[in-house]
Amino acid sequence: MASILIAEDDADLRTNMVDILELEGHQVVAVDCAEAAISACQQHTFDIALMDLLMPGMTGVEAISNLRQLNPFIAIIIVTAYATVDTAVDAMKKGADSVMTKPFNAGELLMGIKRSIAEKQLLKSAVNIDADSVYAALANPLRRSTLKQLGTHKQLKFMDLCRLVGVEDHTRFNFHLRQLKKAGLVQQNESKVYILTTTGQFVLQNHNLS
């Protein structure tokens, strides 16, 4: 199913995790420290990395930036016995996708894996958008403003949108609106009202347009 990397210095727990995940049909590579995880990531692109927090050498959290540099789309789950709210928050701030507390049973492990895959799936689909046309569309402040207005007002008629953005020449605005449509960020619903597409919503959320 998924390609999973495990970094865990406790040999017993490690083999246990490998067994659980392989039994479920996942392809697993297990190592005993963060440095080995990084080099493993250089040779194979994993879907998920389960990183123990405390290991000899680098911690799991410290390795996050390295792993993500090698593979931007890897889901990183920090696993630790000594999880407090503070350590969990810190791990998330540093770029972890989730935090699991030891001990956990097989069901909890598989559930965590499943959820991470589902969450990454959203991002994967958003990456399939045409970066060229999206960036070109965002290069214009008028179009960024249009996207933002559509984000707040959800659905708007042509002239209302035009006035909100502050363009007096409607035909000029029409040009930019068509550019947004062509880039796949904006669409018209059945009653001709303009709304954001799903990619448009994604872009709006992730790009902090200014």
Added chain:
Amino acid sequence: MASILIAEDDADLRTNMVDILELEGHQVVAVDCAEAAISACQQHTFDIALMDLLMPGMTGVEAISNLRQLNPFIAIIIVTAYATVDTAVDAMKKGADSVMTKPFNAGELLMGIKRSIAEKQLLKSAVNIDADSVYAALANPLRRSTLKQLGTHKQLKFMDLCRLVGVEDHTRFNFHLRQLKKAGLVQQNESKVYILTTTGQFVLQNHNLS
């Protein structure tokens, strides 16, 4: 100092927090539910929102998307007595900037505020970049590739960079490199080697270029 919004249904704790923060010179607005916090955010732009998790009506986490839509740069701290690792991770996934556990003393509260301000400061400085030129620069796949290569190799000479990106015509590549320089994403150090600027590094981290 900072403009802070507090949403907390426990009246005693609320006035206590207000006292602590006002004593430190902050400007504080306090409300008793998430809905009131949202409407307060419509009338004033706060730097920080301290949101209780469990309140009558909407939870603090549920309000996050509303608050952030009204003010993309607000730092949202979820405050709760019943914080587990799971609830903290969930809050972070939903867009919280940090999670604090009750009870806390004045020092912990002020420290949390201070840290959030510092972290947001980084983002604020990155927002000062000229969005027009940055997006225009990113609109070209050759330039995105150049940025990525500079991100991994840290510093590169002109021809090495040119070959890595896969352009045979160096003068054409030179054009795009200059565009990147003009957009403030790339610079040359004292020995003429090309490196990313801080804004370049920021863009590379936050934009998941494809």
Added chain:
DNA sequence: TTGTTCTGATAAGGAAACTTCACAATAGTC
């Protein structure tokens, strides 16, 4: 030295983006 590669400036021409103007079709209003 001579030649070669690296690094870059400049100018010309084409392609794409953007604006503006002119003109319709439609819908709603009196």
Added chain:
DNA sequence: GACTATTGTGAAGTTTCCTTATCAGAACAA
């Protein structure tokens, strides 16, 4: 029906972006 605001299309024209070609100084090897 007459009138107006809305929602477009299409064709100039202008500006900006991008490519290509030419040349030239600097670094470096033989």
